[in-house]
Amino acid sequence: MKSKEAVDAVVIYAGNSCSGTAIGIPVMPESPQLAQAYVPYQVYMGILPAMEGLRKGTVFPELYRPYPSK
Amino acid sequence: MDERQKLLEQIMAYDFCMIDLGLFLDTHPSDANALHDFRTCWQESEKLRKLYEEKYGPLSLRHLPNPNCWQWIDTPWPWEKEA
Numbered sequence: 001m002k003s004k005e006a007v008d009a010v011v012i013y014a015g016n017s018c019s020g021t022a023i024g025i026p027v028m029p030e031s032p033q034l035a036q037a038y039v040p041y042q043v044y045m046g047i048l049p050a051m052e053g054l055r056k057g058t059v060f061p062e063l064y065r066p067y068p069s070k
Numbered sequence: 071m072d073e074r075q076k077l078l079e080q081i082m083a084y085d086f087c088m089i090d091l092g093l094f095l096d097t098h099p100s101d102a103n104a105l106h107d108f109r110t111c112w113q114e115s116e117k118l119r120k121l122y123e124e125k126y127g128p129l130s131l132r133h134l135p136n137p138n139c140w141q142w143i144d145t146p147w148p149w150e151k152e153a
Contacts, residue, residue, distance in 0.1 A: 042094065044104050050083035050111065059090040 077122050081129070084115035 027041045045062060053059030056066075071079075091108045098104060119129060127145035128134050134141055 042098070044094070044098065044101050046103070047087065047091065047107055050087045050114070051080065053090065054079075054083040054086045059087050060094070 074122075074126050077118060077125075081115060081118045081122060084111050084118065087111040088115060 025041050027043065028038055032038055042060075042062075045060075047053065047059040048056065048061055048064075050059070056064045058064055088108060088111045091104055091111060094104055095101065095108060119133070123129060123133055123135070128141055131142065
């Protein structure tokens, strides 16, 4: 297990600004537990051009991970 | 690919963009940059849809231009893709 220092401490705001106050969510839990699975909280980094997104199956460049062709 | 097909594919691209950004916004509802890009995709999709429907007829039953006639059947059926 990673040490506490190694866990990404970036906090982003996820509350709905139209209906409540923003709340901070860490990208990963500060104290991850053994035998528990976690998904890092995505940080917005912009999107691909629409047509490229359609071809790649995602508009998020950081989520495009094609299998290497043999 | 003809002009109609090209336009249709562009609409599909912006609609897909809205769906994908929508999923992101479900968990990041106050992300200003994502909200802005979603709005842009929606505007683009609407603009292209209107352009398509003016030229080639309705894409869905939501936007039939003339209430007095059933224009839905004037355009090719899905299996008449090349018509």
